[in-house]
Amino acid sequence: MNPSTLSTTRRPRRRVVAVGVVAAALTVVGGAGAAMAAAPTSPVAEAVAGVLAEVGIDWSAMPEGYTRAQYEAFWGAGYTPEDVAALGALWSTDDTQTKARAGQALLDGETLPVAPGSTAPEAGPTDVEVSGELPEGYTPAQYAAFWDAGYTADDLEALSTLWSTDATETKARAGQMLLDGQTPPVAPGSTPASGS
Structure with a gap:
């Protein structure tokens, strides 16, 4: 077999393999990102964040400006998604900003204007x-x-x-x-x- 022919046929295979590896990595990272967004303090999210950090990818499980302590303080106090919406309407903030602000207020010992679990869910059809x-x-x-x-x-x-x-x-x-x-x-x- 001619050596020049051999190297020509190997290059496209290498590219295909390299593209496959990159696509697989992006799929894993994308899937991990979705899992981390759904439950940023879950053991899976923490494990994924740790693995990504080990390979040099800086990935925070929490949205920017929203700390794990704020998250735990807010949800640990018994607040509901309906309470998030009520606080967001009062403060004119999006959900992440609302949870961060409320969590920090709780950490600082403040009382929020909406009590945990006090906002009724939107009524569905009777x-x-x-x-x-x-x-x-x-x-x-x-x-x-x-x-x-x-x-x-x-x-x-x-x-x-x-x-x-x-x-x-x-x-x-x-x-x-x-x-x-x-x-x-x-x-x-x-x-x-x-x-x-």
Whole structure:
């Protein structure tokens, strides 16, 4: 085989291999970035940040200007995404700025103008709007008592799991308990939001 032909055929292969390695690396870094953005203090995000730092890539798991201490202070206090929106509206800040400012205020011992978990989620369509009428055995008074007490979708799920009931039966049962002056076993707004 001619040596000049051999070197010509190897160059394109090297380029293809090099392009493949670079593409794979970018995919890993991109995927890691998405994971880190979703949960910047998770063990996976911390491990990825450590590995990237070892190979010389400066990657912060937290957005610029938002420290891990602020993050932990804010979410650890029990704030919800709805509270972030309420504080952001008061301060005219975006979500990251809001969480950083609120977290720092908490670290400094200040009281925020919105209490943790005090902002009700935006109301979705009611059972009546979805079906046209309430299911059998579920009255408007039970419906109003349940939601007006401040229960969240996460509280509903916790009660349903506890009672082994579907959502409608859970709302009817808890709503009736409230109407009867009893206290359901899950307090309104006490269940941590799923996915926060």
